[in-house]
Amino acid sequence: MFNLxxxxxxxxxxxxxxxxxxxxxxxxxxxxxxxxxxxxxxKAQIAGWDIDVRPxxxxxxxxxxxxxxxxxxxxxxxxxxxxxxxxxxxRYPKLAGGDGSLADDRPEKTVGxxxxxxxxxxxxxxxxxxxxxxxxxxxDQVYALTAYVLNLNYxxxxxxxxxxxTLPKVEMPNRDGFTWQDPRxxxxxxRCMHDCKDEVTVSDxxxxxxxxxxxxxxxxxxxxx
Amino acid sequence: xxxxxxxxxxxxxxIALEESDRLSSTERRQFLRNGLFTAGSVMVGxxxxxxxxxxxxAATQYPPEVPLWTRSLGAGVVTNPxxxxxxxxxxxxxxxxxxxxxxxxxxxxxxxxxxxxxxxxPNGLFFERHHAGRPEVxxxxxxxxxxxxxxxxxxxxxxxxxxxxxxxxxxxxxCPANGGMEWRGAQLNSLQFLHGMVSCAEWTGVxxxxxxxxxxxxxxxxxxxxxxxxxxxxxxxxxLEKVMDDVIVAYAQNGEALRPEQGYPVRLVVPGWEGxxxxxxLRRLEVGDKPWMQREETSKYTDLLADGTARGFTWVMDxxxxxxxxxxxxxxxxxxxxxxxxxxAWTGQGKVKAVDVSTxxxxxxxxxxxxxxxxxxxxxxxxxxxxxxxxxxxIQSRVIDETGYVQPTLTQLKAVRGTNSIxxxxxxxxxxxxxxxxxxxxxxx
Numbered sequence: 001m002f003n004l005x006x007x008x009x010x011x012x013x014x015x016x017x018x019x020x021x022x023x024x025x026x027x028x029x030x031x032x033x034x035x036x037x038x039x040x041x042x043k044a045q046i047a048g049w050d051i052d053v054r055p056x057x058x059x060x061x062x063x064x065x066x067x068x069x070x071x072x073x074x075x076x077x078x079x080x081x082x083x084x085x086x087x088x089x090x091r092y093p094k095l096a097g098g099d100g101s102l103a104d105d106r107p108e109k110t111v112g113x114x115x116x117x118x119x120x121x122x123x124x125x126x127x128x129x130x131x132x133x134x135x136x137x138x139x140d141q142v143y144a145l146t147a148y149v150l151n152l153n154y155x156x157x158x159x160x161x162x163x164x165x166t167l168p169k170v171e172m173p174n175r176d177g178f179t180w181q182d183p184r185x186x187x188x189x190x191r192c193m194h195d196c197k198d199e200v201t202v203s204d205x206x207x208x209x210x211x212x213x214x215x216x217x218x219x220x221x222x223x224x225x
Numbered sequence: 226x227x228x229x230x231x232x233x234x235x236x237x238x239x240i241a242l243e244e245s246d247r248l249s250s251t252e253r254r255q256f257l258r259n260g261l262f263t264a265g266s267v268m269v270g271x272x273x274x275x276x277x278x279x280x281x282x283a284a285t286q287y288p289p290e291v292p293l294w295t296r297s298l299g300a301g302v303v304t305n306p307x308x309x310x311x312x313x314x315x316x317x318x319x320x321x322x323x324x325x326x327x328x329x330x331x332x333x334x335x336x337x338x339x340x341x342x343x344x345x346x347p348n349g350l351f352f353e354r355h356h357a358g359r360p361e362v363x364x365x366x367x368x369x370x371x372x373x374x375x376x377x378x379x380x381x382x383x384x385x386x387x388x389x390x391x392x393x394x395x396x397x398x399x400c401p402a403n404g405g406m407e408w409r410g411a412q413l414n415s416l417q418f419l420h421g422m423v424s425c426a427e428w429t430g431v432x433x434x435x436x437x438x439x440x441x442x443x444x445x446x447x448x449x450x451x452x453x454x455x456x457x458x459x460x461x462x463x464x465l466e467k468v469m470d471d472v473i474v475a476y477a478q479n480g481e482a483l484r485p486e487q488g489y490p491v492r493l494v495v496p497g498w499e500g501x502x503x504x505x506x507l508r509r510l511e512v513g514d515k516p517w518m519q520r521e522e523t524s525k526y527t528d529l530l531a532d533g534t535a536r537g538f539t540w541v542m543d544x545x546x547x548x549x550x551x552x553x554x555x556x557x558x559x560x561x562x563x564x565x566x567x568x569x570a571w572t573g574q575g576k577v578k579a580v581d582v583s584t585x586x587x588x589x590x591x592x593x594x595x596x597x598x599x600x601x602x603x604x605x606x607x608x609x610x611x612x613x614x615x616x617x618x619x620i621q622s623r624v625i626d627e628t629g630y631v632q633p634t635l636t637q638l639k640a641v642r643g644t645n646s647i648x649x650x651x652x653x654x655x656x657x658x659x660x661x662x663x664x665x666x667x668x669x670x
Contacts, residue, residue, distance in 0.1 A: 032376045032441030037385040041370055041378035049370055049509055052450055052460065052517050081327075091327035103533030107645055109524070114535075117518050124520040127458040131331075134357060134456045178527065178537045185543070186641045187633035191581070191625060193590045200586030200619060202657065203670030206414035206553075213323065215339075215415050215554050216316050220323055 051135075053123040057168030060122065063139035064163035067156070070148025073141050077130040086110070086152045096152040102177065112153025116178055118170040122146045122162075143167075310349075314340075319350055322418055325406075330358035331457075333400065335421025338547075338569065339554040344604040345395070346424035348479050353486045354400050354422070354500060356521075357456030362506055364490040367454065369474070373512035376441030383490050387476060389431040389439075394473060395603045397571045399423035399542050400500040401526060401648035407635075408644040411668045416552035419654070419666060423545075423571065425604040428494045430475030433468050436510070446512040450519075451493050454508035461502045462516035463495065467540075471496050471602075474507065497573030497602040498540045499648075501526050531643025544572035544632050545651040546580055546607070546624035557662035561615030566593070567608045572626035577605040579625045584611060586619035586655065586669060587634070593622070618658040619667070635668055 053059035065073075075084070082088055086095030098108025107113075111121060126142045128134050137145070147162040156162075156170060206212065213220040286292035310317065319334040326332040334353040336346055346352075353359075364383045372378035403422035406412050413419050433449075442465070449468045453459040463472070473494040476483060483489040488505025495502045501521055516522070516538075528536040548568040551557050557564060566584075570577045576599055581590040593609035607622070624632045635652035642649075657667040 030438045032439065035389060035439055037388050037439075038379040038381040041372050041380045045380060046370065046372050046378060050372065050511065051458070052452070052511065052519070054513075054515060054517050056515075102529060102535075103531065107529060107533070109529065111524075114529075115524050117523060120518055120520050120523050123517075124524075127460070128357060128456065128520075131328075131357070131456075134458065177533065178523075178535050180537045182536065182539045182541070184539065184541070185630050187637045189623075189631035189633045189637055191590075191623075191631050193581070196588055196590065200588060201670040202619070202655075202667045204410040204668045205657065206411040206666040207657075209412060209414070211324075211412050212414045212418060212553075213320060215320065215417055219318070219320060 051123075051127055053119045053126075055117040055119045055168065057119065057164055060119070060164035060167060061139045062164065063143055064161050065140050065142070065144025065147055066161045067144075067147045067151040067158050069140070069144035070146070070151070073137070073144050074148050077133075077137070078145070081131065086149060095149055099153075099173070102174070110153065111149055112155060112173060114174050114177075116172055116175045118146070118150060118155075118167055118172055121149060122167060317350070319353060320417055320421075322413070331356055333402075333422060335417045336424045337417050338421050338423075338549050339416045339552055341549070344425050344569070344598075344606055345479060346426055348426070348481065348484050348487070351424040351426060351478075351484065351487055352400065352422045355455070355457075355486075356459050359485050360455045360506055361485065362454060362490060367490050367508070369491060369507060369510070371436060371440050371510045371512075373450075373510075374443040374446035374514065375512050376443065379440055383476065386431060386474065386491065389435055391429055392432055392473060393427055393429040393477075394471075394494075394496070395425065395427045395598075395600055396494060396496045397423055397425040397542075397602065397604045398494070398500045398503050399545075399571070399573075401539075401542065404650040404652075405647045407666075407668070408639070408646070408650060411666045414553045414666050416547065416549060416554055420547045422500070423569075423604070425571075426478045427480070428473055428475040429477035429480075430473045430491070430494070433472040433474055433493070433510075434470075436474060437468060437512075440512075442512055445514045448513050448516050450509075450511040450513060450517050451502070451504040451507060452509040452511075453488075453504050454506040459501075459504055459521060460517065460519045461504060461521055462513075462519065463502060464516075465512075467495065467498070495540075497542055497575075499526060499542060502540060526648060528642065528646035528648050530646060536646075539649060542571075542573035543649060543651045544570070544574065544577070544624045544626040544630050546570035546577075546622040546632060547654045548582070548620055548622050548656060551620070551658065551662075551664050552656060553664045553666060556664050557613060557658060560662065561613050564611050564613055565608050566611045566620065566622075567606065568593075568622050570595075570605045570607055570622070570624040571603065572624065572630070573602060574630065575601045575627045577624055578627045578629075580605075580607040581623045581625075582607075582609045582611075583621045583623070584618050587621055587653070590623065613658070615660065617660055619669070620656050620658060621653050623653050636670075 081092040082095050088094030095111050098110045098113035101108045101113055122142055125145050143162040147160050150156045150170060151158060151160060317337050317340045319336060321332060321334045336350050336352045367383060369381045369386060400422035404419055447465050449463050451461055451463060474491060475494045476491045478487055483492060491507045492505040493503050493507050522537060528539055546568055548566055550567045566582055570580045580593045580595060582593045583590045593607040596606040596608060599605050632651060632653055638652050655667050655669055657665045
């Protein structure tokens with residue numbers, strides 16, 4: 001005979017079993033989706049913003065650009081600040097040269113002398129250049145500019161074509177010039193309180209150098225030097 | 226008669242204040258000092274001639290004169306619906322060094338530490354560092370995307386973000402290039418320009434660990450890339466241990482929404498780490514298995530040593546202190562006598578344990594009391610009473626943090642790093658007190 005009471009017990013059992021098994025996913029603070037705020041990002045949404053490129057080439061899009069193509073793009077968008085050969089204008093960054101200068105008294109840190117990874121060049125041009133209109137270049141233009149700047153630094157030949165396969169293989173001259181483990185503390189001053197040194201000599205003073213902008217009144221405008 | 230007197234005096238004061246707005250700061254000060262009534266009465270002709278004759282006679286407001294602001298009605302509420310500092314504080318502003326950078330859009334400005342009290346930097350005086358100018362972000366349309374090696378990639382609106390449980394923490398942010406112009410010698414004669422790329426605020430927002438738990442990090446996820454929505458789309462790679470420790474996705478600063486200069490509507494606050502990692506106008510967080518080696522962690526924000534090699538991933542801001550009074554902008558004005566030597570100390574390693582002060586160029590030191598509160602990765606203020614005998618002196622401060630690390634001398638720093646590393650110059654600062662009470666930035670040999 002049909003037993004309503006029994007059926008309801010079965011249903012309760014089924015339901016509570018379902019609830020219990022689902023609880024770890026839904027209810028515990030600190031588990032994924034606990035709050036459920038916002039929307040799930042779609043592949044198309046992510047693709048529009050996910051612009052980063054890594055040294056292993058992850059993130060590089062399709063497309064390509066040659067050194068010759070890069071020269072034309074560079075003259076149009078870049079040379080007014082960086083100079084025709086990447087020599088830099090005024091205080092705008094120099095992009096080429098400085099080979100072997102890093103241990104000099106006045107080192108020149110350029111793409112060729114300092115940057116450890118070619119991928120960073122593609123990534124940075126694409127996300128931040130040209131300065132006055134970032135993210136306006138096509139992927140092919142970015143590849144071409146990357147090839148051109150690498151060629152300015154004699155890192156690739158004039159017939160080099162940059163694309164997602166060739167760029168990660170480019171070995172930058174200063175690739176091994178960095179340590180990526182922080183060695184600090186690298187000084188070991190001692191907390192001396194009395195008779196800490198015999199003599200004190202002033203080696204330099206900022207007084208009279210006239211490099212300091214006004215520290216009162218309105219802001220200084222333009223160049224003071 | 227009573228009402229008749231009050232009404233005009235209020236109008237006159239208002240007109241005078243408005244008129245003074247059109248003047249330069251110096252003229253304005255002079256104008257205000259000379260008295261609102263006198264000047265105001267001139268402007269409105271003979272209407273209040275009798276009044277001006279009566280109250281305008283006194284040239285000063287000192288005792289025994291009763292000041293004019295005591296004898297008149299002040300401005301009403303909501304005269305400035307968003308309050309402004311007194312016009313007398315007009316000179317207390319962020320300042321830049323025009324010759325330092327090619328453009329103001331990729332540049333820095335410095336906090337006026339010499340004028341600040343306590344440990345909190347007012348929002349309008351917090352130092353600035355922009356890589357592609359300060360964007361004007363519409364909070365309604367701004368989105369924060371979290372994706373990569375996660376179970377559920379999400380896009381959050383500002384409303385979504387503010388529904389999460391929040392925290393409020395007081396932390397300093399310092400640009401690692403603070404003082405970076407002085408490796409080769411003393412150049413700038415100013416506390417503001419030497420040390421003003423550090424500021425401190427109460428930040429309110431969501432723990433990044435909360436957001437990471439919400440999206441669910443896959444086992445291979447070890448790094449997070451933070452990216453800004455500005456024209457530089459500024460990026461830094463941050464290891465997961467730090468992300469899950471104390472990083473805040475902040476939308477408020479000292480009780481109000483972030484200022485546009487500080488990343489409105491949302492930024493990262495990475496306590497104790499290089500200012501550059503505190504990505505402003507935050508639009509994207511990507512979880513990955515390796516660092517991205519972005520421009521700001523390879524070409525920039527790496528420390529070039531004398532042998533030509535460079536250090537990368539030097540994230541933590543080491544312990545540093547500086548005397549903020551006296552300093553070049555705050556000379557000893559009263560001749561010999563008792564002064565309070567005051568200053569700020571901070572460390573990215575945790576709490577300040579102690580600060581010592583020397584008035585003889587580091588021959589001897591005396592511990593300076595710390596002012597409460599002393600908080601982790603926050604500015605801490607110290608003060609020590611000093612009886613100046615009127616002779617030239619070399620004053621210094623030296624911080625010891627809770628790890629036992631002692632702030633180094635510049636000589637010690639240069640011995641291990643050379644003079645080309647730009648960043649992380651946390652050396653002891655020496656101020657030279659001259660016999661006339663003026664103060665200069667000097668370096669010791």
